[in-house]
Amino acid sequence: xxxxxxxxxxxxxxxxxxxxxxxxxxxxxxxxxxxxxxxxxxxxxxxxxxxxxxxxxxxxxxxxxxxxxxxxxxxxxxxxxxxxxxxxxxxxxxxxxxxxxxxxxxxxxxxxxxxxxxxxxxxxxxxxxxxxxxxxxxxxxxxxxxxxxxxxxxxxxxxxxxxxxxxxxxxxxxxxxxxxxxxxxxxxxxxxxxxxxxxxxxxxxxxxxxxxxxxxxxxxxxxxxxxxxxxxxxxxxxxxxxxxxxxxxxxxxxxxxxxxxxxxxxxxxxxxxxxxxxxxxxxxxxxxxxxxxxxxxxxxxxxxxxxxxxxxxxxxxxxxxxxxxxxxxxxxxxxxxxxxxxxxxxxxxxxxxxxxxxxxxxxxxxxxxxxxxxxxxxxxxxxxxxxxxxxxxxxxxxxxxxxxxxxxxxxxxxxxxxxxxxxxxxxxxxxxxxxxxx
Amino acid sequence: xxxxxxxxxxxxxxxxxxxxxxxxxxxxxxxxxxxxxxxxxxxxxxxxxxxxxxxxxxxxxxxxxxxxxxxxxxxxxxxxxxxxxxxxxxxxxxxxxxxxxxxxxxxxxxxxxxxxxxxxxxxxxxxxxxxxxxxxxxxxxxxxxxxxxxxxxxxxxxxxxxxxxxxxxxxxxxxxxxxxxxxxxxxxxxxxxxxxxxxxxxxxxxxxxxxxxxxxxxxxxxxxxxxxxxxxxxxxx
Numbered sequence: 133x134x135x136x137x138x139x140x141x142x143x144x145x146x147x148x149x150x151x152x153x154x155x156x157x158x159x160x161x162x163x164x165x166x167x168x169x170x171x172x173x174x175x176x177x178x179x180x181x182x183x184x185x186x187x188x189x190x191x192x193x194x195x196x197x198x199x200x201x202x203x204x205x206x207x208x209x210x211x212x213x214x215x216x217x218x219x220x221x222x223x224x225x226x227x228x229x230x231x232x233x234x235x236x237x238x239x240x241x242x243x244x245x246x247x248x249x250x251x252x253x254x255x256x257x258x259x260x261x262x263x264x265x266x267x268x269x270x271x272x273x274x275x276x277x278x279x280x281x282x283x284x285x286x287x288x289x290x291x292x293x294x295x296x297x298x299x300x301x302x303x304x305x306x307x308x309x310x311x312x313x314x315x316x317x318x319x320x321x322x323x324x325x326x327x328x329x330x331x332x333x334x335x336x337x338x339x340x341x342x343x344x345x346x347x348x349x350x351x352x353x354x355x356x357x358x359x360x361x362x363x364x365x366x367x368x369x370x371x372x373x374x375x376x377x378x379x380x381x382x383x384x385x386x387x388x389x390x391x392x393x394x395x396x397x398x399x400x401x402x403x404x405x406x407x408x409x410x411x412x413x414x415x416x417x418x419x420x421x422x423x424x425x426x427x428x429x430x431x432x433x434x435x436x437x438x439x440x441x442x443x444x445x446x447x448x449x450x451x452x453x454x455x456x457x458x459x460x461x462x463x464x465x466x467x468x469x470x471x472x473x474x475x476x477x478x479x480x481x482x483x484x485x486x487x488x489x490x491x492x493x494x495x496x497x498x499x500x501x502x503x504x505x506x507x508x509x510x511x512x513x514x515x516x517x518x519x520x521x522x523x524x525x526x527x528x529x530x531x532x533x534x535x536x537x538x539x540x541x542x543x544x545x546x547x548x549x550x551x552x553x554x555x556x557x558x559x560x561x562x563x564x565x566x567x568x569x570x
Numbered sequence: 571x572x573x574x575x576x577x578x579x580x581x582x583x584x585x586x587x588x589x590x591x592x593x594x595x596x597x598x599x600x601x602x603x604x605x606x607x608x609x610x611x612x613x614x615x616x617x618x619x620x621x622x623x624x625x626x627x628x629x630x631x632x633x634x635x636x637x638x639x640x641x642x643x644x645x646x647x648x649x650x651x652x653x654x655x656x657x658x659x660x661x662x663x664x665x666x667x668x669x670x671x672x673x674x675x676x677x678x679x680x681x682x683x684x685x686x687x688x689x690x691x692x693x694x695x696x697x698x699x700x701x702x703x704x705x706x707x708x709x710x711x712x713x714x715x716x717x718x719x720x721x722x723x724x725x726x727x728x729x730x731x732x733x734x735x736x737x738x739x740x741x742x743x744x745x746x747x748x749x750x751x752x753x754x755x756x757x758x759x760x761x762x763x764x765x766x767x768x769x770x771x772x773x774x775x776x777x778x779x780x781x782x783x784x785x786x787x788x789x790x791x792x793x794x795x796x797x798x799x800x801x802x803x804x805x806x807x
Binding site (some may be wrong): 330341 | 674
């Protein structure tokens, strides 16, 4: 499919007009900037998407089953599939969530699964994001603007319409709602993803709130209006991290949380989206075990592959990692956003030795992966087309059923030869077209 | 009253005030800059005195630049537009994306005008965007109560600025009546943000046909006390 790119300027102007920005802290200063958009879309065939869709649903269902298990019976540990160390030592495991079953038993309502496509066409899962995956708003509004700037491209219904994300999100919130209104809880204007919080509030009809708008009384969560009245809240799509959610349960110094919200949640009077404690399942160390989870919980072979991964925790894997460090990428399991990622090939001999010592001493802290030579995508740059690395964040929503949004956030590196695509590190994004027919 | 949070009431009210403040000060500045073309007795010092803004400027060139375009000057027009935009950004879900876009366009255009020699011409799209903002808000906002709060802010700002800028007694009286009509709507909703004493004072000022020219500071004081939204948290923008 040959796609013209003459509308890049118009679309970027429209993105500026509609305030499509993200915040970034640099040297202690907060700046909002436009998220660079490239007008050449990533195109995914209907066949590819169908395969990917089945794999993503399978994976997210298994991850939800894992979360329910790990916070209740822990059968997967008892049966020796995952070592207990990897669960209890995970920063994302929250003992406060033990034996706490959320509304409708769903933990990860919105899952952001990062994939890359290798040059042979195989899709690999790079990581699962089950806490507060962000980014869906950008391709959502970009599609709206692309259809405005280049209507001809979308004629004939060849491209799946992705503008249903807000209704998928609303349906998910409604499904788990325990009685009351839906709210989106934002830490405020200076959060990196504030555009997304406010845009989803607008599009779903949920009320955008900050912690001072909410209070708990008799284990019921309320929003207070300006007259002192109160409205019951049945579902909270929270955009703040677990540890800041409730100062009486987690970090006492949190100034952005809602005291006693965990009591309302525990009593089954409000849903929290995504459930607190999900971090244990998107830990980079647990990632290694997800294919095993699929087999264990669903009795199926995983449809989508993990990138080949080694756990230095295991003697055999550690030996391989130490012997082949210069060929591998090392990831710190506690980091996110492209931080804590180092490539062995970029290290000096001294650095390699230093990393070998560190990995030996702190084997649980790191994973090692083979570097997938994933495909480059065309990017328009100064009237030329250049090739850059790109990934895809697919969004999977779990409500009455598990659904994959027929689109996603394609992020690309703006630097030649760089594999880091994160917006916080200068990456851009593209529209992601899923073809509705071949 | 629907689901309006306490913080948003404050933001809505100040959004209305700041958008109107930008609009009025821009118009006022345009009139001044037109008179300035002819030279004569017109000075920026007189203008600043009229609008009750401290004179921190070295000369007329410094005034032209910093009063209009200096974001770090809290009295500049662009600083007020930035406050309007900041309030708009935190109200996207209430005012809707198309309305916010007009504030963003006003800001982008405003910044692009810095250094121009034909400011009234180049700034026309800024005024257009502000007009469009009001049309878009009226057209797109689904929460009528939230819309009324913005208009309440606009009306308060108008009376306030008209009093400060030496508008005629007829213009002030008309806007004061308009403001009191807004307030009466809020009475029927049982809204408690109106200071009853200040409201009574303004009603009697209009009813008794007090000579507005002699009562400007009295009316201004009561207008400033009329809405008690400042009891809520200050907008952080």
